[in-house]
Amino acid sequence: MAFREYKIGARLFGVALGGSMIITLYLPTIDMTSVAATETSLRKQLSYGRIGGFSYEDPFLLGEGKPKTVVLTEDPVTGQQIETVEAYVYEPGIPFAGGINHPRVLGDGITDLSLEKGRISEADISAGAVFVVSRGSYQGETVNYIENVTATRGWKPEKVLSVAGDANTSYVGSGKIMFVKEGCWWCHTLLPEQTQDWQYFGVPPRLGDFNGESPTAFGSDRKAPDLLHVGSRNSSKEWMMMHFFNPRLVQPHSIMPRYDYMWGEKDASGNTIDFDAWGAAYNEYAKGESLYPPEVPEYAPNSQIRYLMDFILSLK
Amino acid sequence: MLKYLFAKNEDIPQGSAAIFFAFSSIVWFVVGTGLGSFNAAKLAFPDFVTGSELFSFGHMRQVHVLAVIFGWISMAFAMAMMYITPALGNTKLWSEKLGIWNCFLWNIGLSLGLTLLWAGITSGREYSDFPWVIDLYIAAFIALPLAINVWMTILKRRTQGIYTTNWFFGAGVFMVTIVFIVGNSPEWFNLTGLSEAYMTWWFAHNVLGLWITPIAAAIAYYTVPKVTGNPLYSHRIGHLHFWSVVVFYSTPAAHHLMSAPLPEWLKSFASVEGVLILVPAIAFVSNLILTMQGKWHMFVENVEIKFTITGVLMAIPLNMQGGFQQTRAINWYVHGTGWIVAHAHLALLGFSTFLEGAAVYYGIQTILRRKLYSLALANFHFWFLLIGFSIYWISMTIAGLIQGAGKIYEVPYIDVVIAEHPYMIARWVGGTLVFTGNLVWLYNMYMTARVGTEIPVGRLPHEMAYER
Known part of the structure; x- marks a missing residue:
């Protein structure tokens, strides 16, 4: 090879650049991915959907393929009054938010509760699902987690939307695209x-x-x-x-x-x-x-x- | 030029790829600065051209930024590589044909990508705004072919050592390919959250640090010794520059997010490393200035040296700002203000553009063996760029300080907008001067290629600058 005069230099270069990438990419990523999701981030990701830029479901950024955020004051199944709750409605075919697809990003405790009590792994894209943020306790601490209310309470997306009505529905995910x-x-x-x-x-x-x-x-x-x-x-x-x-x-x-x-x-x-x-x-x-x-x-x-x-x- | 796309490599005249790149880059510069001027007009006069999605500021801002970075700056770099790398290796470009295809696909891909951005089809990540399909295209058809051509030319060189400029070129194309692929990976693998935001800035920082700054500097390492006839003052300082760029400039990415909730150790680390970019900066500037010994008259008389040394001198305020504005003590005041916009233009329109401008001026004349059509127009171009840039930089710096004061004293925002208004008009005036200068440049270079006086064998273009 014509780089033979540069044997030491070429190796040092690899070490320098590799070392820099370990310090500036690998180590921070360990830190940042180990952070537990706050309630804000649970609500944000559920209302924004899978991704907010160019994507398969919305290549022209028209706000398609995004969930809807609704405010409910009554239970859509039983019709009883409930405490006001913000629900995130994924109609059939709408891709789920990052934390539903990859529960690991939610962080310790939240992942476990969302999977066990919230049953988020049972959510099915082709049938659609409704999620809410609930509170539970994990190892003695109060933790917010994602609950798949379609599985736990039988709330179907179309039912939730019709009970809430257009006035209580916000297109937050599509708005993020705008x-x-x-x-x-x-x-x-x-x-x-x-x-x-x-x-x-x-x-x-x-x-x-x-x-x-x-x-x-x-x-x-x-x-x-x-x-x-x-x-x-x-x-x-x-x-x-x-x-x-x-x-x-x-x-x-x-x-x-x-x-x-x-x-x-x-x-x-x-x-x-x-x-x-x-x-x-x-x-x-x-x-x-x-x-x-x-x-x-x-x-x-x-x-x-x-x-x-x-x-x-x-x-x- | 397109007729060479399907010609045999041996049949393509040497330097064709460089010329193709040179004129593409000038055209992109005209387009990019034209868009910049238009955008600035919209900031000064918000009701200038309304009612259409396509001409709204939010759709055009990123087109300006990426047209200048990928069109003007990177293509001018490619142009310089196409003729300087073989010249320094005493050989021919490894493949003129690959170079011409590279430039052709570059123009196509960039036009496509910018059209998508213009229509609002974006990934929503600053500086890596292109959708991931375009990112793949850029990696495969823009970055990689350029890298292969440069590496193969260096490997096939007929000199024993490798000159400073070629270390930077060889390493730069390698680093930008890696940085581009790694930096855009969040889009390909749908990474989310803070890691994605951080990777966005890791990419943006390293494109500047490992591509734009070192390659621009490498061009100066060629043009100053070549045109003045002085040997480079010190190769050892060149070593220091090269290694400190690789070690220090590749690490401070997090200083772009000093006010975001990143891990504190990362911010502190980035801040310290950020100050250390003064090491390559001082090495570079002193080396080039010392190379000029005894030839300072050329700073006035010679167009290429005038451009190059202006660019080198601009590296001083650039790195003084860059090194210190990212420390916590100063960043809290200037972050997110026009100060940063001024700094970014000092890097790209001040430092880097002047160095590349020299390479394009010099390259077109040497490759075509034609003397510059008009020295007067070249000087006109120089002064329009310099004055336009200075107006821009000064007005945006002042606007930034106003914004900073408004920010820390929590002044009602609209008062800041009112206070900034005169500087927004000045910014537009400066940008328009730059755009006008570039139109003149395009005309001058076109006429040089068409009717410039032929340079006889054995003479250099700059020796004939004042001959009739």
Whole structure:
């Protein structure tokens, strides 16, 4: 070989690069994969579904193949009143979240309880399943775990959806896809910083807050407020709707782009939205020629903006 | 150029692959900076071009970033490798045909990948935004063929030793292939959670550290001695540079996530290693500056040296920022602000672009044996790049400090946005100057290839710069 003069160098190079990869990849991975999932990460992964970027089930990032998040106040099987519970509904064919496919990522105790008491290994993609986050005790400690309520309580996906109704159903998983596709994370971080931010943007995430989530979409360039807890700061649907349609309606100095195209062609009552007329009326308002801005159209229940709003409002 | 795709390797003129890469890279640079200027306009004037998904900021931002990294910077690197590696080995490129196919597939794959990103089809991971199918394509048809061509040319060299530039080239193509495959593996194996987030930044950091920075430096190790005629000041300092890049620059990936809940030991380790990148940086800068002894007039008179030395000098603020801004003491203030954006442009548009620009200028003239069409236009290009970049860097640094202050004093966010607005306009002006300069460059290089004065055998292009 023509590298014979470089025998020592070539080997040292291998040692250096290999050593660097052991320290920066192998050792941290041992640490990070041994962290137990927090309740936040259980809820996040269950509501986001398998993966949040390009995937088999959703190659064009339209928000397909994602679970729905519902709020239930009655038991869908018996009809009895129950304590309000957030359930994650995977209709037949929707791929499961990371922690259901690979329970090991949930961490000690949680994996065991989810498998034994939560029976998550019995969940079947072709039949669909409903999950909730429950509390149990593991070796004397209270632990959150995932419960497959289809197996434990007989809650069927279609039944749960019909009992909850559209008003109590959020497309959080599909909304996360919109967040990724529209590049919200190029300006808004999902990462309040540990050294400050507590007062304005809330508690920074903890080590176990991400198990099973993909991608985490932290964002790196904060041209705009952090959004990790935005749903706690501002839960007004009305405000969000105006802000997404044209941010200058509610915040004149905002540099956020308009997301009016996410309304699609029709509004909630099935009428075609006339964006040109809206724009003309808005320009009049912006120039001070009219007193009030035009009304923002009500969005259709299956529009992309509904997905995105459901996701943003779920960030508590 | 495409006619050579199916020609016999012996029939392809030497340097064809380099020329193909050179013009591809310039075109991508024009596209990339044009997109950058457009994006900057949207940040300054949010109602500029609205109503369409395709022209929204969130769809175009990553197209700008990846067009510049994979199109301009990496293709200019490939161009430099195609002619410098054989020249330093006193031999021919191992396979011109592989080089031409490499460039052809590179352009196709990159156009495809960027189109997908533009449509919003992304993996949602910064810097590895391409869907995993495109990642596979890049590994198989972009990184690997380039690596094979460079390695085989080095192995088939007819010199006894290997010159500094070629250590970097040989190691760089190897490291970027490994980094690319390992860094994108979370998508192939659907890794999740914090490990995935960390791997994303491991990839982003190492692409900069083990590909963009060392290869740009390697180009300077060639152009400065070649054009000035001075031998490299010290090969031993070159050794120090090479080994410290491999050891120190491959480890601080976690400093990109200093404010994320990573294990604390990892952050501390990354932070210390991050300061140590000053070792390769100081070795590199001092070596090149000392090589210039007695030839400083060329910094003014010669286009290639002007570009190269400007790039080398920019490595000083670049590494001073880079080494220290990632320590906890400073990072908490600047993390996530425009300061970092300014720093990233200092690395890619300042340091790296100026070094590669020199390689492209020099390579096109030597391979085609044609003198530069217009020295005036080249100087115009230089000053537009430098002034445009400086406006950009200064305005974004100031904007970053404002954001940082707003962040730590928890000022209502909208006040920060208002305070930043003038700097956003300045950023757009700077970016547009860079874009304009590049249009001029494309014209100048096209005319050089078409009508540039032929260089007689035995003369070097830069010797004839002031001859009529």
